[in-house]
Amino acid sequence: MASPEIEALTQALSRLPGLGPRSARRAVLHLLKKREAALGPLRAALEAVDERLATCRTCGNxxxxxxxxxxxxxxxxxxxxxxxxxxxxxxxxxxxxxxxxxxxxxxxxxxxxxxxxxxxxxxxxxxxxxxxxxxxxxxxxxxxxxxxxxxxxxxxxxxxxxxxxxxxxxxxxxxxxxxxxxxxxxxxxxxxxxxxxx
Amino acid sequence: MASPEIEALTQALSRLPGLGPRSARRAVLHLLKKREAALGPLRAALEAVDERLATCRTCGNxxxxxxxxxxxxxxxxxxxxxxxxxxxxxxxxxxxxxxxxxxxxxxxxxxxxxxxxxxxxxxxxxxxxxxxxxxxxxxxxxxxxxxxxxxxxxxxxxxxxxxxxxxxxxxxxxxxxxxxxxxxxxxxxxxxxxxxxx
Missing domain, CATH: 3.40.1360.10 (Dna Topoisomerase Vi A Subunit; Chain: A, domain 2)
Incomplete structure (x- = not known):
């Protein structure tokens, strides 16, 4: 079996709309193969969104x-x-x-x-x-x-x-x-x- | 236009196999709507994989x-x-x-x-x-x-x-x-x- 970390990432990705368990696993393998080009940027982008984004209290954007x-x-x-x-x-x-x-x-x-x-x-x-x-x-x-x-x-x-x-x-x-x-x-x-x- | 952070996340996701620009945007919106349930776990899982995983020098796993x-x-x-x-x-x-x-x-x-x-x-x-x-x-x-x-x-x-x-x-x-x-x-x-x- 893949490690728990990989299983957790596969699960988190498979919950996205448009991705199922199998395509999530493909995505994880892609991320593992391209750690510099794909995993790093995705991680950084998620962090930036998580930390910086807020909902506008005026309009909801x-x-x-x-x-x-x-x-x-x-x-x-x-x-x-x-x-x-x-x-x-x-x-x-x-x-x-x-x-x-x-x-x-x-x-x-x-x-x-x-x-x-x-x-x-x-x-x-x-x-x-x-x-x-x-x-x-x-x-x-x-x-x-x-x-x-x-x-x-x-x-x-x-x-x-x-x-x-x-x-x-x-x-x-x-x-x-x-x-x-x-x-x-x-x-x-x-x-x-x-x-x-x- | 969406903020640069969101654009960056959409781009990073759209490069995954199985996701195109439009489904990546759907995925981003899903993540933004479910920050606690989806964005947080995905971020944590990516971090864990990025930090803890290594390639086995014996077999390549x-x-x-x-x-x-x-x-x-x-x-x-x-x-x-x-x-x-x-x-x-x-x-x-x-x-x-x-x-x-x-x-x-x-x-x-x-x-x-x-x-x-x-x-x-x-x-x-x-x-x-x-x-x-x-x-x-x-x-x-x-x-x-x-x-x-x-x-x-x-x-x-x-x-x-x-x-x-x-x-x-x-x-x-x-x-x-x-x-x-x-x-x-x-x-x-x-x-x-x-x-x-x-």
């Missing part, structure tokens, strides 16, 4: 600074707020460079099946941000899934009392599609054609 | 001790030596618990295409082990690939002057198959029916 670089960027339009389910969605939209405003990460989506209730998401923080004022438009950029759209509906109701334009991403999202997997063209179309709720 | 636990195990039959291409193959055979002897890891296979020559493999160390005596049988457990079989032929010629029985894994290996991907039953059949070379 993960960054080295709190507030994060997006919240702190004066060139970003603070009047426009894009609400997304996950940090991955924020990154997907940010990579497309199509949205000039700021973000709000919910940390998930409402789900009866998984028992995710409104109080499990950062909805109160979103409401607080709107109460602080200065926001003209809220873009509800949920995934085009049943749960994403349910969440968008719920959010629209929760914030309809604020004097803000509430929009959602336009058609262009394929049904059942998730933001992080879309090509930039589709994202651009969806963002450009965003429309008021209700 | 990777372990916490040198000589490794297999070479140091008195219950292992030192008269029987199984030569494999990679550490992964050693682990595959060892997991099957079918081979009671010791191992010798070549560190690859002869390959004109990849420019791997005999002096790039630990063949001299194998010859030295045979010169030390005490070995009755050498099992050439190369992969059933063209390069694996070429390597086996070359090895058989290099060590034919020693008074040892030279065997190779029997039919049972599918053509083109690699040891680490075989089921235990096939491995068992191949090992049980091993036959003399030439």
């Amino acid at each position: 993960v960054d080295t600074a709190d507030p994060c670089s997006i919240c702190a960027d004066p060139r970003r339009d603070a009047r426009s707020l894009c609400v997304v389910e996950e940090v991955a969605d924020l990154w997907a939209l940010d990579r497309s460079r199509l949205f000039p405003g700021r973000f709000h990460v919910l940390g998930g989506r409402l789900s009866a099946l998984e028992g995710v209730r409104p109080e499990d998401l950062s909805i109160d923080r979103l409401v607080a941000r709107l109460e602080d004022g200065g926001v003209d438009e809220v873009v509800l950029a949920m995934n085009a899934t049943l749960e994403g759209q349910t969440t968008a509906h719920y959010l629209a109701e929760r914030i309809e009392r604020f004097p803000v334009r509430i929009t959602q991403l336009a058609h262009g999202l394929p049904v059942g599609g998730e933001l992080d997997y879309l090509d930039e063209g589709t994202l651009a179309q969806a963002l450009r054609a965003r429309r008021p709720v209700g | 990777v372990d916490t001790a040198d000589p490794c636990s297999i070479c140091a195990d008195p219950r292992r039959d030192a008269r029987s030596l199984c030569v494999v291409e990679e550490v992964a193959d050693l682990w595959a055979l060892d997991r099957s618990r079918l081979f009671p002897g010791r191992f010798h890891v070549l560190g690859g296979r002869l390959s004109a295409l990849e420019g791997v020559r005999p002096e790039d493999l630990s063949i001299d160390r194998l010859v030295a082990r045979l010169e030390d005596g005490g070995v009755d049988e050498v099992v050439l457990a190369m992969n059933a690939t063209l390069e694996g079989q070429t390597t086996a032929h070359y090895l058989a010629e290099r060590i034919e002057r020693f008074p040892v029985r030279i065997t190779q894994l029997a039919h049972g290996l599918p053509v083109g198959g690699e040891l680490d991907y075989l089921d235990e039953g096939t491995l068992a059949q191949a090992l049980r029916a091993r036959r003399p070379v030439g």
Whole structure:
């Protein structure tokens, strides 16, 4: 048998999405063969992330600074707020460079099946941000899934009392599609054609 | 864009076999979401492997001790030596618990295409082990690939002057198959029916 250290590393890697026990073992062997070129950099990168990264208390983004670089960027339009389910969605939209405003990460989506209730998401923080004022438009950029759209509906109701334009991403999202997997063209179309709720 | 730390971690992960840029990003997000349950253990496991593991100077296995636990195990039959291409193959055979002897890891296979020559493999160390005596049988457990079989032929010629029985894994290996991907039953059949070379 391989040593306990190797077994532990194989286990830790096999729990990553996309890796099973066998591919994790392959990955471990690769790391052992390329200690300087692969194991060292991965270890250093993990340490850096573990030690330096924090969750932005304003928007929920993960960054080295709190507030994060997006919240702190004066060139970003603070009047426009894009609400997304996950940090991955924020990154997907940010990579497309199509949205000039700021973000709000919910940390998930409402789900009866998984028992995710409104109080499990950062909805109160979103409401607080709107109460602080200065926001003209809220873009509800949920995934085009049943749960994403349910969440968008719920959010629209929760914030309809604020004097803000509430929009959602336009058609262009394929049904059942998730933001992080879309090509930039589709994202651009969806963002450009965003429309008021209700 | 995500922070440089996250980009670095994504890059380091995407270089692992089986992970591409997108699945690496998914993995990073998973790690960020589960810092206690996933990132911490993975970091600790990498550190332990990086700091404690060494290559056994006798057989080429990777372990916490040198000589490794297999070479140091008195219950292992030192008269029987199984030569494999990679550490992964050693682990595959060892997991099957079918081979009671010791191992010798070549560190690859002869390959004109990849420019791997005999002096790039630990063949001299194998010859030295045979010169030390005490070995009755050498099992050439190369992969059933063209390069694996070429390597086996070359090895058989290099060590034919020693008074040892030279065997190779029997039919049972599918053509083109690699040891680490075989089921235990096939491995068992191949090992049980091993036959003399030439």
